[in-house]
Amino acid sequence: MEIIDKKFVSLNNLMTRLRKKKCPPEGLLLLFPHCIQNSKCKQNIKHDINECIRCGKCKVKDLLELSEEYGISISVASGGRVALKRVMAKEVQGVVAIACEKELRTGLMAAMPKAIYAVPNQRPYGYCVDTDVYMDDVIKAIKFFVSSYEKDSNRLTAKKKVVTKKKPETKKKVATKKKPETKKKVATKKKPETKKKVATKKKPETKKKVATKKKPETKKKTDD
Numbered sequence: 593m594e595i596i597d598k599k600f601v602s603l604n605n606l607m608t609r610l611r612k613k614k615c616p617p618e619g620l621l622l623l624f625p626h627c628i629q630n631s632k633c634k635q636n637i638k639h640d641i642n643e644c645i646r647c648g649k650c651k652v653k654d655l656l657e658l659s660e661e662y663g664i665s666i667s668v669a670s671g672g673r674v675a676l677k678r679v680m681a682k683e684v685q686g687v688v689a690i691a692c693e694k695e696l697r698t699g700l701m702a703a704m705p706k707a708i709y710a711v712p713n714q715r716p717y718g719y720c721v722d723t724d725v726y727m728d729d730v731i732k733a734i735k736f737f738v739s740s741y742e743k744d745s746n747r748l749t750a751k752k753k754v755v756t757k758k759k760p761e762t763k764k765k766v767a768t769k770k771k772p773e774t775k776k777k778v779a780t781k782k783k784p785e786t787k788k789k790v791a792t793k794k795k796p797e798t799k800k801k802v803a804t805k806k807k808p809e810t811k812k813k814t815d816d
């Protein structure tokens with residue numbers, strides 16, 4: 593049965609990677625079991641995780657620091673139902689879940705189709721007592737969700753910059769240079785010159801000459 597659980601977990605992680613689920617840091621939840629806490633520790637981290645005084649005797653200190661570094665949410669899985677309720681919350685877009693393979697399989701099946709990256713824990717003292725986890729595996733899972741989101745948001749901002757540069761430059765140049773120059777030249781040169789010349793030269797000259805020369809000369813010759 594343990595082999596089946598392991599295969600199920602690795603298959604789930606493969607599917608999560610293929611889905612390429614992007615997640616902002618505030619939408620990512622880091623969930624770990626309370627058995628990671630040192631069994632001699634008297635701090636009640638199940639009630640409030642911030643009760644951990646970060647003495648470094650267990651990995652709770654490292655997980656808390658990691659959540660602060662990446663700006664992600666962190667929660668202790670004190671029981672199956674409570675953990676599932678936390679995972680299925682609307683604000684949770686992606687989950688990095690630490691547990692044994694058996695708990696991971698049941699949790700993954702219940703929380704489908706939520707994007708969950710499962711990280712199996714280490715059990716040097718057996719199940720449910722002073723368990724451990726490889727921090728490199730946890731960091732790798734967090735980066736999968738967060739870094740892919742950052743890359744995509746950077747691409748979107750780069751695209752927006754290109755769009756804003758091109759539009760204003762081309763429109764202004766075309767509008768200001770061509771229109772005003774051509775209209776003014778045509779209007780001032782052609783119309784006034786042609787009308788004035790025709791009106792003043794032809795009409796007055798022809799009428800005056802004919803009226804003064806012909807009439808007086810013909811009347812005087814016939815009387816003599």
Ligand code: SF4
Pocket residue numbers: 629630633634635637643644645646647648649650651652653
């Ligand atoms: S780091 Fe120290 S204080 Fe925090 S849970 Fe582990 S043993 Fe307790």
